[in-house]
Amino acid sequence: MTLFSRMKALGVVVGMVALLVAGCSNASDLKPQPRVSTKTCEPTVPPFVGERTIKATRPDGSTRLFTVNIPSGLDRNEPSPIVLAFHGLGGTSTSIIELGKLKDLSEESHVIVVAPQGTMGEFDKAGWSLSESGFSEDAAFVDQVLNEIDEFACLDTNRVFAMGFSNGSVFAQKYACRPGSKITAVAGISGPLAADSCSSGPVPLIYFHGTSDQVVPFSGGPTSIGDLAGVHESLSTWASLNGCSSNEKVEEFVTHVERSTWADCPEGADVRAYITVGGGHRWPGGYLTEVKDVHGTLETSLNATTRSWRFFEGVAKKREKVNQATS
Numbered sequence: 001m002t003l004f005s006r007m008k009a010l011g012v013v014v015g016m017v018a019l020l021v022a023g024c025s026n027a028s029d030l031k032p033q034p035r036v037s038t039k040t041c042e043p044t045v046p047p048f049v050g051e052r053t054i055k056a057t058r059p060d061g062s063t064r065l066f067t068v069n070i071p072s073g074l075d076r077n078e079p080s081p082i083v084l085a086f087h088g089l090g091g092t093s094t095s096i097i098e099l100g101k102l103k104d105l106s107e108e109s110h111v112i113v114v115a116p117q118g119t120m121g122e123f124d125k126a127g128w129s130l131s132e133s134g135f136s137e138d139a140a141f142v143d144q145v146l147n148e149i150d151e152f153a154c155l156d157t158n159r160v161f162a163m164g165f166s167n168g169s170v171f172a173q174k175y176a177c178r179p180g181s182k183i184t185a186v187a188g189i190s191g192p193l194a195a196d197s198c199s200s201g202p203v204p205l206i207y208f209h210g211t212s213d214q215v216v217p218f219s220g221g222p223t224s225i226g227d228l229a230g231v232h233e234s235l236s237t238w239a240s241l242n243g244c245s246s247n248e249k250v251e252e253f254v255t256h257v258e259r260s261t262w263a264d265c266p267e268g269a270d271v272r273a274y275i276t277v278g279g280g281h282r283w284p285g286g287y288l289t290e291v292k293d294v295h296g297t298l299e300t301s302l303n304a305t306t307r308s309w310r311f312f313e314g315v316a317k318k319r320e321k322v323n324q325a326t327s
Contacts, residue, residue, distance in 0.1 A: 042154065045076065045152075046070045046074060046076075046152055046153060047152055048070060049070050049071075049072050049074075050069065050070065050072070051067060051068070051069045051094075051097070051103065052067070052068055053065055053066070053067045053068075053093060053094060054066055054067070054068060056141070056144060056145065056148065058141065058144070064116070064117060064119075064141055065093055065116075065117040066093055066114060066115060066116040066117060066145045067093035067094050067097060067114070067115045067117070068112065068113070068114050068115075068149070069097060069102065069103055069106045069112070069113040069114075070106075070112055070153075071106045071107045071109075071110050071111065071112070072107065073107065073110050074110055074112070074153075075110065078154075079154045079155065079156035079157075079159075080110070080111070080112050080153045080154060080155055080156060081109075081110075081111045081112070081155075081156050081159030081160075081161065081312075081316075082111065082112045082113075082114060082146075082149065082153075082155055082156075082159070082160055082161070083102070083105070083106075083111055083112070083113050083114070083161045083162070083163060083309075083312075084114055084115075084116070084142065084145075084146075084160075084161065084162040084163070084172070084183075085097060085100065085102055085113060085114070085115040085162075085163055085164065085168075086115070086116065086118075086128060086162070086163070086164035086165070086167075086168030086169070086171050086172045086175075087099075087115065087117070087118065087126070087164075087165065087167075087168050088127075088164075088165045088166030088167045088168050088169075088190075088191070089118075089125055089126075089127040089128075089166060089167040089224055089225060090125040090126065090127070091118075091126065091165070091168070092117055092126060093115040093116060093117040094115070096115050096164075096165060096168065097113060097115050098287055099165065099283050099286045099287055100163070100165070100283055100286050100304070100305045101285075101286060101287060101305055102115075102305065104305075105305055105306075105309060109309060111159075111309075112149065112153060112155075114145060114146075114149060116141060116142050116145050118138065118167075118168075118171075119134070119137070119138060127167050127225065128164075128167050128168055128170070128171035130170060130171065130174065130225060130226060135171075135174060138171065139175055139178060142175060146160070146182065157182065158184060158316050158319055158320060158323075159184055159312070159313075159316050160182045160183055160184050161183065161184055161185055161186070161187070161308075161312045162175060162176055162183045162185075162186045162187070163186065163187035163188070163189070163308055164186075164187075164188060164189065164191065165189045165190060165191065165283055166189070166190050166191045166215065166216060166281065167191060167224075167225050168191065169188035169189050169190060169191025169192075169193075170188075170191040170192070170193045170225065170228070172186050172187075172188060173186055173188055173191075173193040173195065173203075173205070173238075174193055174195070176198075176200065176203045177195055177197070177198040177199060177200055177203060178199060178200060179199040179200065180200070181199075181200035181203070183200070183203060184204075184312070184315060184316060184319065185203065185204040185205070185206070185311065185312050185315040185316075186203055186204070186205055186206075187205075187206045187207070187208075187304070187308035187311070187312070188205065188206075188207045188208070189207075189208045189209070189283055189284070189304055190208070190209055190210070190213055190215070190216050190281050190282070190283075191216055191228070192207070192209065192216070192220075192228055192229055192230070192231050192233075192234035192235070193228075193229075193234055193238075194228075194229035194233050194234040194237045194238075195237060195238065195241060197241065198241045198242075202241070202242040202243055202265075202266055202268075202269035203242070203269075204242070204268060204269055204270050204271070204311070204315045205235075205238050205242075205270075205271050205272070206271075206272045206273070206274075206307065206308050206311040207231075207234075207235060207271075207272070207273040207274070208273070208274045208275075208276070208283075208284055208302075208304045208307075209231045209273070209275055209276070209279070210275075210276040210278070210279025210280050210281065210282065210296060210297075210299070211275060211276065211277050211278060211279060212278050212279060212280055212296055212297075213279070213280055213281045213296065214280065214281065214294050214295075214296060215281035215294060215295065216228060216281060217230075218230065218231050219231075220233065231273075231275070235248075235260065235271065235273050236248070238271055239262040239265070239271040242262075242265055242266065242269040242270075242271055243264075243265065243266045243269060244262035244263065244264055244265035244266075244269070244270075244271055245262060245263045245264040246262075247262065247263045247264070248260055248261070248262055249261050249262070249263065253274060253302070254301045254302060255301065256276060256277045256278060256279070256299070256301070257274055257275065257276050257277070257299065257301065257302050258274070258275045258277065259272065259273070259274055259275075260272070260273040260274075260275065261273075267318050267319075267321070267322050268315050268318035268319040268322055270311075270314075270315065272311060274302055274304070274307065276299045276302065278297065279296065279297060279299050280295050280296015280297050280298070281294070281295045281296055282295060282296060282297070282298040282299065283298075283304055283305075284298070284299040284300075284302040284303065284304040285299070285300060285302055285303030285304055285305060285306070286298070286304065286305070
């Protein structure tokens with residue numbers, strides 16, 4: 001019996017977590033909107049409401065952590081979207097929720113937010129492995145977390161999203177491209193991936209990076225998690241894998257922020273990027289959790305969380321239209 005099953009049997013109910021006030025953002029960043037459901041679910045009763053960190057037992061008997069935020073306004077009769085959030089190297093399952101203001105997203109848009117915690121590595125820093133064996137283990141853990149959540153929540157299979165920061169961004173993209181992936185769309189922040197292939201088929205991507213990032217250089221090169229390709233190379237590769245043309249359109253979004261889009265992408269397979277000129281290794285519009293020169297400046301006129309959610313919902317609606325047209 002999984003942890004959620006035991007909690008349901010015991011009838012554990014936790015008090016609601018208060019809604020956090022959303023941070024300031026540019027007027028062009030609209031508030032996240034409630035999702036449009038795609039099916040009717042049997043009424044479900046979540047084992048708790050609010051945020052809780054849970055210990056999961058792996059098949060080998062070891063344990064790993066993940067943090068869940070279940071919104072107080074979760075509709076028990078409707079399918080629930082889910083956002084998987086992956087922290088950067090040295091982060092935690094709770095720190096990524098704080099960094100991206102993901103509690104706000106969860107409450108405002110009635111989406112379940114789940115943040116798995118990476119494997120402890122060198123210098124006792126948790127992170128996500130990109131090696132073949134390490135990635136397989138981390139991916140299997142994320143699969144287990146999704147299955148446990150699905151025991152009590154009617155997950156909307158058209159709205160299973162992933163987002164990550166730095167090391168977590170690279171992992172999120174790699175996880176979304178693995179065979180049998182359930183990810184509908186992915187958002188990456190300060191962690192590019194130039195994938196050789198994408199076994200799961202076209203995966204819509206929204207991406208954010210600062211040109212003055214000293215931790216993960218914009219032009220690519222060595223990092224604490226290995227050599228990474230440059231942002232332009234990674235995005236062009238992703239657009240090509242999705243079936244988009246090589247025609248990149250760059251336009252000013254707000255002052256110091258450029259938006260890139262690619263033409264002729266298949267329906268629901270868009271690639272979009274927001275590049276902050278002079279921006280550092282930060283989550284745009286997120287909390288300023290660390291004040292270190294190496295991390296650079298925080299872009300406040302762009303909200304990566306809100307932009308990602310709007311992108312996710314747009315992709316899901318396009319996919320739904322495609323499914324209806326072919327059914």
